[in-house]
Amino acid sequence: MTTLRTRLVAEERKAQIVKEAELLIRTNGFQGFSISALAEACGLTRAGVLHHVGSKDQLLIDVLEAKERETGEETSALIQAIGHPTAREVLDLLMRRNMERPEIMLLFTVLAAESLNPQHPAHDYFAERLQRGARRLAPLLGGDSQNAENAAIEILSYMDGLQLNWLRDGEIDLWARWSAFADRYFGSVG
Structure with a gap:
């Protein structure tokens, strides 16, 4: 045939x-x-x-760059629709978008774990990914750039860990957990 x-x-x-x-x-x-x-x-x-x-x-x-580019374009469009969003608004948008597309979350989670091996072809990509995200988020957090980048790394690390656990256990209420964390975090810094 x-x-x-x-x-x-x-x-x-x-x-x-x-x-x-x-x-x-x-x-x-x-x-x-x-x-x-x-x-x-x-x-x-x-x-x-x-x-x-x-x-x-x-x-x-x-594949990774295409997904990151797609995510960046979607996020930019959402941010533009809001006007001048706060860090919390941007992060809420990201979390909602991720929840709507668990298959993309799964792709990045699996590859992030596999790429812990320094010989993995995406090792450098994932080593830099958190830093890129932190540099993009930091200006919305205010303060001096080093403290803002450190805060961004903490927030993004929490999001990644929470999403990993949600993928493992769908009984976790991802939005409720994220909202509670963000309420505590942004209530204490804002």
């Missing part, structure tokens, strides 16, 4: 590959992910996939 292949321009094909890779990685983790399975899902050969992405390691970074 011959598989019908659809011709796509290079940019569309790469987007398709990245999207299919995200689904497979989310399901199997990066360690259980194969280019062969991805090629089959995309209706391509293994060589065809690698032509568009270079390597399995580069593909992982492409």
Whole structure:
């Protein structure tokens, strides 16, 4: 039986590959992910996939960057709709968005754990991810930049840990726990 292949321009094909890779990685983790399975899902050969992405390691970074870019665009749009939001409003928006898309939360959680190994291709990406987030959040927290970045790291670390536990135990009321923490935190600093 011959598989019908659809011709796509290079940019569309790469987007398709990245999207299919995200689904497979989310399901199997990066360690259980194969280019062969991805090629089959995309209706391509293994060589065809690698032509568009270079390597399995580069593909992982492409997936993470695409999701981070998508999240950044959505967050920017939400922030723009509010006007001049407070840190709490931005964080509430992020938490609500994450709750609506647990599959993305799961993708990042699985990959963050796998990438603890310094040999993992996303090790550097995740080592820098918290710092990038803290630099973006710090201006909304006020105060001197070092204290604001430290506070941002604490808040983002709490969010990551809470989300991890929610993924493990769906009985946890993620919004209630986040709200209680944010009420305590922002009540004490604001």
